[in-house]
Amino acid sequence: MTKIARFVLWLCNKFTRQELEEIIRRLQEILAEREPQIKPRDDFHDQHPHYRQFYVDPLAPLTEPTIPAPTKPILDWKRLCADYAQKKGRALDPVIRRKGETIPKGMVCLRCGAPAAYLYLNNGQNATQVRCKICPALSQIPRTRRKNQKTVFWCPYCHWALYRWKHPPGCTIYKCDNDA
Numbered sequence: 001m002t003k004i005a006r007f008v009l010w011l012c013n014k015f016t017r018q019e020l021e022e023i024i025r026r027l028q029e030i031l032a033e034r035e036p037q038i039k040p041r042d043d044f045h046d047q048h049p050h051y052r053q054f055y056v057d058p059l060a061p062l063t064e065p066t067i068p069a070p071t072k073p074i075l076d077w078k079r080l081c082a083d084y085a086q087k088k089g090r091a092l093d094p095v096i097r098r099k100g101e102t103i104p105k106g107m108v109c110l111r112c113g114a115p116a117a118y119l120y121l122n123n124g125q126n127a128t129q130v131r132c133k134i135c136p137a138l139s140q141i142p143r144t145r146r147k148n149q150k151t152v153f154w155c156p157y158c159h160w161a162l163y164r165w166k167h168p169p170g171c172t173i174y175k176c177d178n179d180a
């Protein structure tokens with residue numbers, strides 16, 4: 001007979017039906033964590049004291065970077081182009097690109113709103129800035145939209161890129177680098 005079976009037998013000898021029902025009710029309250037001062041022993045937790053730190057986040061990570069709300073440009077690129085055309089007698093040509101060079105989709109000049117067709121990649125390999133052909137301001141390419149990003153998930157809370165933190169068997173843990 002197991003330890004528990006022996007204990008159940010002992011309970012049945014010792015207590016009335018009514019008392020047993022009361023015991024069951026109290027135990028259920030404890031297991032449902034409605035009795036905060038009484039905690040059942042938790043062998044798993046005792047053997048894995050850090051386990052609870054790695055719970056699955058209730059929100060799923062984002063699989064696309066969020067596009068930051070564009071700040072309103074202080075100049076109007078269409079107007080600047082019209083002024084140019086009037087002065088020079090011809091339209092301003094879009095940027096001629098080297099093969100393989102691309103501007104992140106949807107990127108615009110932060111000063112005049114010029115579309116990607118009028119933006120040069122300013123610092124080659126790093127691809128962190130664009131120079132506008134029209135106004136000619138320098139705009140930072142948001143971190144999450146740079147071409148060399150290897151990010152696959154973004155933080156559902158602050159929208160930062162998540163990095164691969166640990167890769168224990170059976171799962172991969174991603175972490176948000178944002179101190180906030």
Ligand SMILES: [Zn+2]
Binds near residue numbers: 109110111134136
């Ligand atoms: Zn511009």
Ligand SMILES: [Zn+2]
Binds near residue numbers: 158
């Ligand atoms: Zn975050």
